[in-house]
Amino acid sequence: MINATGEVVLLVQNLTAEVDGTPILKGLNLEVKAGEIHAIMGPNGSGKSTFSKVLAGHPDYTITGGAVIFQGQNLLEMEPQERARSGIFLAFQYPLEIPGVSNIDFLRVAYNSKRKHAGLEELDAFDFDDLVRQKLDVVKMNPDFLSRGVNEGFSGGEKKRNEILQMALLEPKLAILDETDSGLDIDALKIVSGGVNQLATAKNATILITHYQRLLDYIEPDFVHVMEGGRIITTGPKELALELESRGYLWVREEEEERVKVQG
C-alpha cells in the first residue's frame, strides 16, 4: 500500500448483472481506496471479465441490482466515454485491432478527449508527439508501433504493452487490468508489471484480474479476492494467492460452503 489516504475510489455494493437474461454477477461487494492494489482471482467463467466490463460500461450487460459509486458519483448512470474521461481505465483481456487508424492518432484523440473533459486545451500533433515519446519508455515500446494501425498485427504481448501505454497517457484514477499477464513471456511480463508499478501512486488505485499467482510476484497486491459464481467469496492478504496456487480454488469453495452452513 502506497501511503493510502483513505479516500474511497470505488464502492461496489451487492451488484448483480445479467447478459441476455442469464445472471452472471450475483451480489458482488468491493471497496477500493486510493493507493491500493486489489487482485481478483478465480476460475475461468467466474465473472471476472464481466465485472470489468460492467465497470467500463459495456452495453451487453444489464445491471439488475446493487450500486457502484466511483469517487462519489453513480457510475452506472454514466456512458462509457464519461467513465473513461472521469478516470476509469480498462485494459482489455483481448485488445481489439483497428486497421486504418494509426496508433498515434488514436492515442491523441483519446488523450485530448480526456483533456477537454478536464477543461484543458487539446495538445496539437507536435506536442503530443513529444509527450507520447516520453511515455513509450514506461513499456519500452519501439516508436515504430506508433505509426502502425491500432494493435494491427501486434503480438499478444505487444497489444498488452499498448494497453499499458494508453494507461500511462490517460493517468486513470482506477485502472482495471483484465488478464494483462496472460500470454506474456517472462520478459514481457516484467516490462508490463514494471509499467504498472511505475504508474501506481498514492492517489490512484488498481484492480488486477488474473488467474495466475505469477503476476503477483511482480506486482504486490494489498488484497486478494477470490471470485466464484459471480461473487467475491473470500478476501485475504497477498499470501492468499500462494495458498490458492498450491491448494486450488476448490478449497476456497469448500471453506465458503462450510461457513455458510455454520451461519445457517
Place this chain on the structure above:
Amino acid sequence: MKNMISMATDRTFAQFLKQCSMPNDGTLLPEAMDYLQALHDRGSAQLHEQSFPTTRDEEWRFTDLKPLQDTTFAPSAKLKLSAAEIRALMLPETHESFMVFVNGQLDCAEISNPPAGLLLSNLGLTFVSGMLLNAPELPIHNYLAKQLGADERFTALNTAGFKDVAIVWVGENTIVDMPIHLLFVAIPGQTPTWSQPRCLIVAEAGSQLTVIEDYITVGDGVHFTNAVTEIWMAENAEVNHTRVQQESQMAFHIGKTAVSQARNSRYTCNTVSTGAKLSRHNLEIHQAEEQTETTLNGLTLIGDEQLADTHSTIAFTKAHGSSRQLHKCIVDDRARAVFNGKVLVPKAAQLTDAGQLSRTLLLSSKARVDTKPQLEIVADNVKCSHGATVSQLDAEEVFYLQSRGLDQTTAQKLLTYAFAAEVINQIPVVSLRDRLAQQVRMQTQD
C-alpha cells in the same frame, strides 16, 4: 449526317444522337474533320437497333436507368472557369501539369518543363503545338475508339458525339515524374444538360505515368456525364491511375475505363466514387499478353438515395498474368451500392494468379448492397480466389474506443474512416489523399 440515326434506334438514344455535333474550334484540318466525322458515324451506327438498358438486362439488373430516361437533356454549353476557381481546384503536386475540361471541352492547361517524351494535348491542339490529328504520322487513329468493348451502348454514344479528347501520350522509356491531373468539370445549366468527356492515354514501351482523372460538378442543376477513358499500355509500361468521381447529388454519371495491357505492363487503378445520384462505372481490363499485372482498388462511399454501381472485368488471355482487386463500399441511409466483378481466365491463361475481395460496410438498416463475384475459369493450372463480406460497424470496436474517452459518434466516424483508409491510402498523390480523407470524414458525419 443526321440520317445516320436510323428509325430502328431506341428513342432515348435517338434523342441523344440528335444533339451530337462535331467539334468546331476551327483549328482542325479537313483530314482531321473527316476522320472525326467517320468516328462519330461509327458510334452512331453502333447504336443502331440497340435498346436502352433496363433492369431486365443482366448487366443492368440492379441499376434502373429510368430516371435518366425520363429526363430531357440539352447539350451543355462551352464554358470557362475563372482563374480563381481553377486555382481552388488544383492540387499542389500538379499545379504545373494539368488539363481542365469543362462540359467535355478544354478550358485550360498547364505543363511546365515536361520531359521530352510527354505530350499533353486535346483535339484542337490549343497549347502544345503541332501533332496528332494534324500530323498523320502520329497514329492516334490506331488507338481512339479502338478498345475492345467500344460497341457497348454508352461507349458508342460517347464516340458518336464527343466534342474534345484529353490526350496523354508518354513516349518510349519516358518516365514522367510529376503526376498529371485531368479535371473534368460539369457546369450544369438552368434545365438538365449533358456532356461527354473523352480521354485517351497511351503509355509506350517502358514508360511510366501517374495520372488522376477527376470528375466534379461546379454549380447546381441536373446533369448527365457520359465519360469514356481508353488506356493503352505497351510492353513494360507502368501506369498508376486514380479515378475520382465526386459529381453533385443531382448528377447522372456513366463512366467507362477501358485498359489494354501488353506484356510485362503494370496497371494500377484506384477509384473513389462518392458523387452523383446515380452512377455506373465500367472498368474493363484486357490483359493482351503474358506476365501482366493489374491492381484495382475501389472505394464507393454513398448515402441518402444515391445509387453507385461498379462493374469490373479483368480478362486474362495469356499465361502468367496476375491481378489483385479490392473493392470497398460504405453505404449509408437508403443508398444502394452494386459491385459486379468479372474475372475471365480462358484456357490459354495458365498460371494466372487472380485475387478479388469485396467488402461492404452498411451504416444503416435501409442501406443495401448487391455484390457478385463472377469468375469464369477455364484454365486448369491457376490460382484464383475471391471473397465478399458485408458487415456493420463492430460494436466491440465502438466500445473499445468509447472506453478510451471517444464519444459514440466520434468512434463510429473513426471506424468508418478506417474502413475507407485501406483504399484511400493507396493513392500516390498526398494532397489528393488528404483531401479525400477529409471528405470521407465529413461525409460520414451526421
